[in-house]
Amino acid sequence: MPAAIKLQQEFGERIQVILVESQGTGYEKSVGFALKAGWLGNGAIWTSQRPFSTGSGGLPSFALLDGSGKVILKGSSNSMHGQIVDEIERMVGKPDYGDMPKSVQKVYKELNKGKIASAYSMAEKVIAKPGSKDASIVLAAAEASLVAVQGRFDSQVSSINWLAESGYPIRALETAKDLSKNVAKNDDMKMSASALIEMLEGDEFKEQMKWDKSLTKLEMAMYENKEGDPRSIKKIEELKDEAAGTPVGTRAEGLAYIAKFAR
């Protein structure tokens, strides 16, 4: 498992590691165990619910899925680590567009740079003028790319809302500002992003921003201190009370709850 955590740290947001406690220890104890071991705070998701089985009968194992959600490798986590790394490097390196029309490849390349509005505009242009060669194939691919671009935008808006609703207003605001830059050339998208920024910079979030900053520091102190850090736990309890009834308060409550299982 530490090897999987290291992969999350090395590849960052380009991959997602999901760590599944599969021997029935239970959610609270397994996350508490991870907290005590110093394994939280790196972006990996922790759960005790098996999303599916690899058929290993409870022995340490893994499944590696590609960007389309397809299983491309599975087996023993320990003996196949090298293969896992090779496959991840292959996937997060140069994308393989197969026989996709070149004009549509450009849309995805732009989208992968995060330039949502520009990708949207490019897709619209290809749809308007798919060219004379293989026009129906180009048109279908371009329409699919437009759906993908709109989907990326919608998913970023959903993510910002989730962060704001879940006690991470600072990260929500940062993400909204990034989104706003990336959709500057699309009036509708820009308007939505600006509304999110305006909301997050409003009075409702002023105190929550302050609490979020404090809680994030305490969270990191908890993650870094393998003994459970009683001082941080006490401060988290205090912050939980101070921010009670707000998303940050609820987030503090969740962290204080997990911390109990690390003691």
Added chain:
Amino acid sequence: MRLNVAHLALPAILMVGAVTDAQVVEVGDVPTYSFEQAYNTMGSSKASDFLGKPILVDFWGTR
């Protein structure tokens, strides 16, 4: 715009959804799954939320 901050219950760690616990996957399969309870999901709780990036699902034990 959707934003309702008044009715949240441990949103960072509790998620709602079905889990196909007994599904044994093979190479080439596209499994569907979601989590009812997970930590650090940052809003991603089901297979479709992760599309676009490689996912390493690592099964481990504390015993």
